[in-house]
Amino acid sequence: MNQAMRPTIRSVRADEWRAAKELRLTALRDPVAPIAFLETYERAVAEPDSFWRERTEGAAGGTRVRQFVAEDADGTWSGTVTVLVEEAGADDAFGGTVQRRQAHLVGVYVRPECRGAGVIDALIEAAVAWSWSVADVARARLYAHQDNARAERAYRRCGFRPSGETVPMQGDPAKVEREMILERLQAY
Numbered sequence: 001m002n003q004a005m006r007p008t009i010r011s012v013r014a015d016e017w018r019a020a021k022e023l024r025l026t027a028l029r030d031p032v033a034p035i036a037f038l039e040t041y042e043r044a045v046a047e048p049d050s051f052w053r054e055r056t057e058g059a060a061g062g063t064r065v066r067q068f069v070a071e072d073a074d075g076t077w078s079g080t081v082t083v084l085v086e087e088a089g090a091d092d093a094f095g096g097t098v099q100r101r102q103a104h105l106v107g108v109y110v111r112p113e114c115r116g117a118g119v120i121d122a123l124i125e126a127a128v129a130w131s132w133s134v135a136d137v138a139r140a141r142l143y144a145h146q147d148n149a150r151a152e153r154a155y156r157r158c159g160f161r162p163s164g165e166t167v168p169m170q171g172d173p174a175k176v177e178r179e180m181i182l183e184r185l186q187a188y
Contacts, residue, residue: 006118007070007078009126017049017056020067023077027109035145037107038093038170063134068126070110070119079110081123083131083140094143094167094177103131105142108151124158128182138184143177145169155180 012020027033028041059067059082070079083105086098093106105127110119131140142160144152146169160180169175 006122007072007114009068009070009122012056012060012067012069012080014057014060016060016069017052019077020056020059020069020080021049021052023069023080023109024107026111027080027107030109030112032148032150035148035169035175036109036151066127066130067107068123068130070114070123072114078114079119079123080107081105081109081127082107083127085131085134085137094170096167100139101136103128103134103137103140105131105140108142120154121158124155128158132184140182140184142180143167144180146176146178152178152180158182 025041025045028037028039028044030036033041056067059065064085065082067080067082069077072078083103086092086102086104088098088100090098092098092104105124108120108123110123128140131137140160141163142155144155146166160182163179163181165179166176167179169177
């Protein structure tokens with residue numbers, strides 16, 4: 001990707017499940033994947049095409065889940081992020097209970113050859129803007145593994161700050177995932 005050209009950030013379309021699957025499998029093969037994602041490559045690659053179709057359809061135009069992709073001029077996807085709207089009282093992915101209605105950014109990934117070109121910033125900006133457009137969502141969160149300094153730096157650059165909350169890393173409870181939050185500024 002040309003450093004001077006920013007990609008187009010847009011919602012994934014329902015019929016793009018093959019591209020969504022390819023990018024997700026690529027992300028899960030990244031060297032940092034074991035500390036960046038809860039899903040494993042082995043589990044994901046074993047899923048049938050129907051799983052990928054449904055997953056992509058569900059993230060294409062809903063108000064509870066939305067996947068964004070960074071698309072280069074040639075149509076290549078250079079990155080992605082998915083937003084989940086969490087309802088107060090619901091169970092979260094870490095076995096806890098969601099305390100307030102909020103947006104949860106997950107599945108953040110930028111292809112290695114596109115890193116450092118502002119792709120992650122553009123993806124996070126689009127995800128947060130969409131989150132604020134969902135009624136009553138005034139807080140966005142995500143998690144960064146304690147050993148994933150690169151991700152934490154990127155999230156801080158995008159305005160996220162540690163909340164002080166941590167959860168044990170699945171499969172390695174000696175390590176933690178740090179919650180990072182971004183509060184919506186209210187206009188008065």
